[in-house]
Each structure stands twice: as structure tokens, then as C-alpha cells.
Amino acid sequence: xxEIRVVLYSHDSQGLGxxxxxxxxxxxxxxxxxxxxxxxxxxxxxxxxxxATAFESPPGWDWLVLPAICKQESRYAPRHLxxxxxxxxxxxxxxxxxxxxxxxxxxxxxxRHAFGVEHExxxxxxxxxxxxxxxxxxxxxxxxxxxxxVARREWAALGDINYVRSVFDEVWVYGDPGVHSPLLSxxxxxxxxxxxxFTGFLAEGRRRPEGASxxxxxxxxxxxGGGSDGLDLTMNAARASLPxxxxxxxxxxxQMPERHRRQVEQAAGDRARVVESVPDALADIxxxxxxxxxxxxxxxxxxxTTEIPALIVPRQKxxxxxxxxxxxxxxxxxxxxxxxxELSPQLLTEWFHSVIGTRVSRGHIDLAGLxxxxxxxxxxxxxxxxxxxxxxxxxxxGRDDRNSHGLLAELEYDHVAG
Numbered sequence: 001x002x003e004i005r006v007v008l009y010s011h012d013s014q015g016l017g018x019x020x021x022x023x024x025x026x027x028x029x030x031x032x033x034x035x036x037x038x039x040x041x042x043x044x045x046x047x048x049x050x051x052a053t054a055f056e057s058p059p060g061w062d063w064l065v066l067p068a069i070c071k072q073e074s075r076y077a078p079r080h081l082x083x084x085x086x087x088x089x090x091x092x093x094x095x096x097x098x099x100x101x102x103x104x105x106x107x108x109x110x111x112r113h114a115f116g117v118e119h120e121x122x123x124x125x126x127x128x129x130x131x132x133x134x135x136x137x138x139x140x141x142x143x144x145x146x147x148x149x150v151a152r153r154e155w156a157a158l159g160d161i162n163y164v165r166s167v168f169d170e171v172w173v174y175g176d177p178g179v180h181s182p183l184l185s186x187x188x189x190x191x192x193x194x195x196x197x198f199t200g201f202l203a204e205g206r207r208r209p210e211g212a213s214x215x216x217x218x219x220x221x222x223x224x225g226g227g228s229d230g231l232d233l234t235m236n237a238a239r240a241s242l243p244x245x246x247x248x249x250x251x252x253x254x255q256m257p258e259r260h261r262r263q264v265e266q267a268a269g270d271r272a273r274v275v276e277s278v279p280d281a282l283a284d285i286x287x288x289x290x291x292x293x294x295x296x297x298x299x300x301x302x303x304x305t306t307e308i309p310a311l312i313v314p315r316q317k318x319x320x321x322x323x324x325x326x327x328x329x330x331x332x333x334x335x336x337x338x339x340x341x342e343l344s345p346q347l348l349t350e351w352f353h354s355v356i357g358t359r360v361s362r363g364h365i366d367l368a369g370l371x372x373x374x375x376x377x378x379x380x381x382x383x384x385x386x387x388x389x390x391x392x393x394x395x396x397x398g399r400d401d402r403n404s405h406g407l408l409a410e411l412e413y414d415h416v417a418g
Contacts, residue, residue, distance in 0.1 A: 002039040004381060005103060009096070009121065010111040011069070012048035016226060018111045019045070019052040020298045021142070021174070024206050025109065025373055030058035032374030037381060044103055046096060048117075051254060064099055066092045069117060074318060076117055089118045097124040101131065106381060109138045109172075114164055125167055136380040139168045141182070142297045143175020143201070144324045148186035161191045169380060171195040172373065174202050174297070176366035180328040199373055200366035203301040206282065213287035214278045219247035220352055221288040223281065225296045227253020231260045232340060233313050237292055238268035239345035242352055248272035249284060289356045292348065295322030300329070304362050309355035310335045313343060334362045 008026055010018035026043055033041045043061040045052070053063045067088055068079035078088045096116075100108070101124075108128065115122040128135050145151040158164055173182060177198050182188045188196065213219075222237035224230025234250055242248055250272050252261045265274045278284050282302045285291055293299045295314035303310045312335045314322030326337045336355075338347060 002037070004033055004037065004039045004041045004107070005105045006033075006041060006043040006377075007046060007100060007103060007105040007108045008043065008111070009046040009108070009116070010048070011113055011117045011120075012052070016049055016052060017296050017298050019047045019049055020055070021140075021202060022047075022109070022111050023052070023055055023057070024202055024298075024370060025140075026061055027058050027207055028205060028370040028374050029377055030061065032371075033378060033381070036374065036378040044099065044105070046099065048092075064095070066095060071318070085118070089120050092117075093120040093123055096121060097127055100124045100128055104132055105135055107136045107138070107377060109140050110168075111140050112142065114139050114158055114168070129167065136170075137168050138377075138380070139164075139171045141171060141173050141188070142321070143173055143180050143182060144321045144328070145182055145187040146319050146321055147324075150319070151182070151187040152189075155189055161189050165192065165195065168195060170197055170376065172376060173198050174200075174369050176200050179332055179365060180324065197372075197376055199376065200369035201301050201304060202297075202369040202373070203304045203367035205368070205370035206302065206305070213284045214275065215247055215249050215273055215284075217247075217287050218245065218289050218356075219249050219287075220290045220292070220356070221249045221251070221284055222292040223251040223299060224253050224256070224294050225299060227251075227256030227276075229315065230256055230294065231263070233292070233294065233343065234264045234274075235267050236343050236345050236348055238264050238272055238274070240348035240352060241345070242271070242349075243356060246289065246352075246356065249278075249288070250274045251278055251281070251284075252276055290352055292351075295326045297325070300325060300335075301367075304329075304334065304365065304367055307359040307361065309358055309360050311348075311351055311355075312337050313340055316340065329365075332365060334360065334365060 006029055008022040010022050012018050022045060026045060030041050030043065033039060041060060044064055045057060045061060046064045046066065048066045048068050050065050050068065053065065057063060067081055069076050069088065070079040077085055081088060110121065125137060155161060171192055173196055175198065183193060183196055220242065222234060224233050230253055234252055237250055248271060250264060250268060252264055252274060254277050261274065261276065268274050285302055285308060286306055288308055290309045291303055292311045292313065293303060295312045312326040314326040316323050326335065329335045330337045
């Protein structure tokens with residue numbers, strides 16, 4: 001039986017979002033490719049976050065953990081090593097290059113940053129094109145990058161866009177263009193339009209929880225992703241009042257400083273259970289009466305697989321990504337949105353009281369992205385040309401999408417006016 005080797009890369013400077021997205025894809029490829037291609041699959045998950053290894057990888061897969069980086073204001077920096085950034089990038093780059101040459105993959109999927117942090121991936125990808133020309137290279141993008149002006153600057157920093165075309169066989173966009181199209185909004189250059197494949201949100205098909213929820217229902221849930229900037233949201237949630245008999249689970253995230261977590265615990269008192277993390281967030285979301293969450297991609301995808309009412313409080317710095325996503329989904333009736341400066345215990349109290357016992361239909365949104373990723377990977381590896389479903393990949397051009405045009409135009413104006 002033929003063996004297929006897959007590499008998934010994520011840079012991971014803040015939180016676990018990139019790695020969690022790649023991990024969901026890894027489980028899908030491990031399950032689907034043997035059936036679609038009559039092959040065995042082994043893989044390597046390259047991550048910059050050591051805590052990622054706490055998640056279960058698919059059978060036959062392993063982790064390669066790079067020395068960590070972090071964001072300091074608007075710049076990257078070493079997270080732990082007493083190195084200059086240049087030294088760290090060279091080290092990471094050499095490790096990646098050696099791994100790709102030794103592993104000899106058939107498919108490499110790069111998450112979000114085409115050439116990695118500070119172009120750390122560029123030498124390894126160029127080397128693959130020389131020594132392993134049959135390897136398929138894919139750039140995977142979440143459905144929202146940032147405001148168009150910020151996205152354009154990031155693409156410009158990569159250099160000649162035609163070089164990006166020459167490196168990557170396809171660009172997979174993990175979203176529904178009927179909700180938001182980064183191609184129409186200008187977040188992705190038109191020169192890449194023939195490479196674009198919309199998958200739908202990577203929501204349905206994620207590994208379903210086997211265990212019980214962390215607390216006994218009925219309860220509501222508040223979560224803030226990694227938690228490094230989640231203090232204000234969790235403090236407001238801790239002080240909110242709930243109907244009699246309804247519990248409250250507050251997940252502060254593993255990156256919330258310990259002193260902030262203690263503040264949340266003190267504010268909550270006996271009104272809520274405050275935990276750093278949970279074994280399976282999806283299990284707790286499914287069992288909850290309502291969810292308050294920041295607007296990270298993975299959290300939103302997990303929420304979207306349910307009919308649980310959700311209030312999204314999007315991060316607006318350093319990127320507008322979460323805000324754009326939340327507003328676009330709100331336009332579809334899928335979530336409620338509150339901005340951080342509007343938040344208060346009273347607002348959360350009123351929202352919880354108004355939605356407990358209700359359900360939200362999200363069936364009109366394409367949530368089957370993981371299945372589509374399996375089909376796209378199979379087609380690439382099988383050597384077939386695939387243009388993707390017409391309703392996702394060809395009919396989107398020329399569509400006047402309010403979420404992709406009007407909203408982002410307002411954001412650009414607000415940035416200039418502000």
C-alpha cells in the first residue's frame with residue numbers, strides 16, 4: 001500500500017488557534033485519505049507552541065516543536081531563549097529545512113503565513129521545489145485576514161506575488177464566501193484568484209467529545225481562547241447575575257497570567273466555577289445553555305456546530321480579524337456581538353436572561369470545510385485538476401457582498417478618520 005506523508009506548519013506566536021486548526025485538519029486527512037486514495041498516511045505537525053503536544057495527534061503522526069516566539073507589541077521576539085530574533089529565526093528555519101528534507105513529504109500545508117515568521121519557511125519551501133518537485137504545497141488561510149489595507153501590506157512584504165503563485169499549488173480559504181469573501185474584500189490579491197479554493201468553515205466533523213461536560217448542567221459558559229488578553233471579559237462575566245439554578249463555567253485560558261486568574265476567581269465567588277482550561281471545550285459548549293466567547297476562528301467554529309446562543313466579544317487589537325468575523329456572522333443571524341468597550345456585568349446579565357432556553361439555527365452557513373479539505377487534498381495528491389464546487393469557487397466573483405465590501409469600507413474609513 002502506498003504511504004502518503006503530510007506536513008502541517010503553524011508559526012504559533014500567540015494562543016493555540018493555528019495549531020488547533022491544523023490538528024483538526026490532520027485528523028481529517030488521517031481518516032479520509034486512506035479511504036479516498038487507498039493509502040496509509042503518516043504526518044508531522046510543526047508548531048511553535050510546546051503546549052500543543054497535550055492534544056492527541058492522529059495515529060502515525062508526531063509533533064515537531066520549534067523554539068517559541070511571542071508578540072511584543074507589534075514585533076516578534078523569542079519567548080524563552082536568550083537569543084536575538086535573527087538568531088532564533090535562523091535556528092527555526094534550519095530545523096524546518098532539515099525536517100522537510102528528511103521527511104520527504106507528499107503534501108505540505110502552511111497555515112496563514114505563506115513563508116512563516118520573518119520568511120523562516122522560504123528556504124525550506126524553495127528546497128522542496130528543487131529536491132522534491134512532486135510535493136504539493138498549499139497555503140491555508142482563515143476566512144478573515146484583517147482590514148484590506150493591513151492585508152495588502154502583508155502581501156507586499158512577501159515580495160513578488162507571482163513568486164507566491166510559483167510556490168503554492170493552491171490556496172485554501174477556510175470559510176463560506178456567502179458570509180465573508182477575502183477575495184472580494186481585497187484581503188487576498190486578485191492574482192491568486194485561480195489558486196483559491198473555498199472550503200467552508202472547518203466546523204462539522206471535528207472530533208466529537210467522548211467525556212462529560214466539566215460542570216453539571218444547566219449552566220452558561222464564558223471562554224477567552226488563550227486568555228492572555230481575556231481579563232476584562234472574564235471579570236465582567238464573573239460579576240454577571242444568572243437565573244436561579246443556572247451555573248456558570250468560566251475558562252480563563254492557559255495564557256492568562258496567574259494574578260489575573262485569581263482576580264477572576266475572587267470576583268466570581270461562588271457564582272461561577274473558574275478554570276484555566278477544560279479537557280474538551282466542545283463538550284462543554286454542547287451542554288451549555290449559552291456561550292460568551294472571544295471571536296477566534298476555532299472557538300467560533302465549535303460554537304457554529306451547535307444551536308447554542310452565542311455572544312461574541314471580538315478582539316480588536318492588534319488585528320481586526322475577530323471583529324470582521326463577528327460582524328459578518330451577526331449579519332447572517334448566527335451570533336450576537338458586543339464590543340469590549342460596551343461590555344458590563346449588567347449587559348451580560350440581561351443577555352443571559354434573554355437567551356437561556358432559546359436556540360439558534362445556523363444550517364444556512366457552510367460548515368463542512370473539513371470534508372472539503374479531505375477532497376481537495378485527495379485531488380491534489382491524485383494528480384487531478386480540481387476547480388472546486390462552482391457555488392463556492394466560481395460564482396463568488398462579482399457578488400455585492402455587504403459583509404465583504406460595505407463593512408470593510410467602513411473599517412478603513414474609521415481607521416483614517418480616527
